[in-house]
Amino acid sequence: MHPFTLERPRDLPAALAFGAQAGRNDAPAEYIAGGTDMVQLLQEYVRRPDRLISLAGLLDNRVEIGPQGLRLGAAATMADVAAHPRIIEQFPVISEALLNSASPQVRNQATMGGNLLQRTRCPYFRDVGYAACNKRAPGSGCAAVGGENRWHAVLGTSEHCIAANPSDLAVALVALGASVEVRRAGGDRTVPLAEFHRLPGDAPHLETVLEPGEVITAITVPASPMARRSHYLKVRDRASFEFAVVSAAVALDMDGGTIRQARVALGGVGTKPWRVPRVEAALAGGGLDPAALRRAAALAADGAQGRGHNDFKIELMQRAIVRAVEIAGARA
Ligand SMILES: Cc1cc2nc3c(=O)[nH]c(=O)nc-3n(C[C@H](O)[C@H](O)[C@H](O)COP(=O)(O)OP(=O)(O)OC[C@H]3O[C@@H](n4cnc5c(N)ncnc54)[C@H](O)[C@@H]3O)c2cc1C
Ligand code: SF4
Structure with missing residues (x-):
């Protein structure tokens, strides 16, 4: 594991300030929430930040359902959202997607924000023993195109990357027309989830429209009679x-x-x-x-x-x- 400093900001503005500095000074820094994906990638040298900025305790973890629809705080865990009685009743596709993900231990730890930003399970991406992976090392090629590609995507691919997005939750949320609330030092913005992830094109290392330093604060799902069925x-x-x-x-x-x-x-x-x-x-x-x-x-x-x-x-x-x-x- 590459050595890093763990920052424990006292509040979200302090975390955003760390994030913004990271972009400006070109000092690689990453946020960490539940750590279930991040720690695996650190252990395997796939990610090598000098600084990790902990989001623990800084983000909303509430599940709220009102006339406008559903709001999931970015820190809500997969387990809590999956087991919420009103989600089971009114948004079963969300609960089912989560219960069919990972394991109880992972779901107890993993957060909504981290789930949307988890990295691909392409084995060539996750094993630094393979040199060719445009997502991990831009410009190095794609080992999967001519290699073992049983797990890979058939839609939205390019010659530069055919990795499938791994999130079950994101699929359920896209079907329900969800949006992502994002915060940066200068303010907030809302991004429809359907426009949040990018196609690989010739820059597969850029996976979402998040700018450096931005944090996901919540996910919203509009009220709809369809969600129940x-x-x-x-x-x-x-x-x-x-x-x-x-x-x-x-x-x-x-x-x-x-x-x-x-x-x-x-x-x-x-x-x-x-x-x-x-x-x-x-x-x-x-x-x-x-x-x-x-x-x-x-x-x-x-x-x-x-x-x-x-x-x-x-x-x-x-x-x-x-x-x-x-x-x-x-x-x-
Ligand atoms: C063994 C195993 C099996 C799994 N199986 C499945 C499965 O079947 N289906 C499935 O969908 N998933 C599966 N997962 C993935 C799991 O859902 C993710 O690891 C988890 O949701 C990530 O959440 P986290 O809070 O731990 O994120 P972290 O690991 O802390 O972070 C993941 C990424 O998100 C970023 N990040 C986290 N929170 C924020 C935020 N609020 N704002 C900005 N950036 C943020 C981090 O910088 C990092 O890049 C599995 C994981 C494991 C380990
Ligand atoms: S499919 Fe994408 S992630 Fe996998 S080896 Fe090719 S470039 Fe890397």
């Missing part, structure tokens, strides 16, 4: 403690047996949490009959590109959408 379906190599091979988050507004409106997002297949508006449009106005669902789900494959080992994901993601819509549609 939602479901997160995760396909993975083993039944627990495993990242998604493919996942689908679905929220439906139903009129009897007819889908008035649908929101659908995919995980495990995109370089960012991947909403599929063409699938949503095709589902609207239809019913739950399998042939119609299948036709709508096929539109998710538009622009998908397999790299050999991950070709199977293109078919699997369509099946995941069909199954997730059936399950959400059957909910009262």
